[in-house]
Amino acid sequence: MEESPAPTPVNKETGWDKSKILKSKTDPYGVIEYANDAFIEVSGYEEHELMGKPHNIIRHPDMPRVIFKVLWDYLKKGRNIHAIVKNMSKSGRYYWVITDFEVSTNDKGSITSYYGRRRAAPPEIVQKHIEPLYEKLLQIEAATGMVASEKYLIGFLEDIGKTYNEFIEDMITDGLPPEEKQATEKKGFFTKLFAR
Numbered sequence: 001m002e003e004s005p006a007p008t009p010v011n012k013e014t015g016w017d018k019s020k021i022l023k024s025k026t027d028p029y030g031v032i033e034y035a036n037d038a039f040i041e042v043s044g045y046e047e048h049e050l051m052g053k054p055h056n057i058i059r060h061p062d063m064p065r066v067i068f069k070v071l072w073d074y075l076k077k078g079r080n081i082h083a084i085v086k087n088m089s090k091s092g093r094y095y096w097v098i099t100d101f102e103v104s105t106n107d108k109g110s111i112t113s114y115y116g117r118r119r120a121a122p123p124e125i126v127q128k129h130i131e132p133l134y135e136k137l138l139q140i141e142a143a144t145g146m147v148a149s150e151k152y153l154i155g156f157l158e159d160i161g162k163t164y165n166e167f168i169e170d171m172i173t174d175g176l177p178p179e180e181k182q183a184t185e186k187k188g189f190f191t192k193l194f195a196r
Helices: 037-043 065-076 123-144 146-160 164-173 178-187 189-193
Strands: 022-026 032-035 084-088 094-105 111-120
Touching (some): 022 037, 032 037, 065 146, 146 164
Antiparallel strands (some): 084 094
């Protein structure tokens, strides 16, 4: 069976219900085994077009490769990571999400699957913080490769004294009123965000 060509990016956001949580499950190699209706709907693909495909079927070319390297470095160690990602639907339109992962292992400790949950990323954070950083990383990748891009990201995070996870979490909780921020610190922001 012949593969369809990758969609051409369109500089327009796809319309979707941003109150919904997009869920998917992949095997240890990132091959899609399950996607909920909300994920299928925003992706624009039919369910049968997603099953058995690498999760990067929805990767937007505006995403720096180094962000996925960081993401996979965390996941392969069995650690959760929160990332803000620009995805691309089958129509070529984009949608920004913030992710949360659950890593499943067997009784020997080997990773068996990744269960991802995604919510709409706050547009003001994407525009103010994420797009400028990702644009720099993409420019570095284009000029001198992913190793240089990774070194820049490491330097950026060292400069602000945070891990990538802390950088994302702090941006999301920054505008919250003090009492809500305190409640989130006790419960965990992403637990509250994804209601688990």
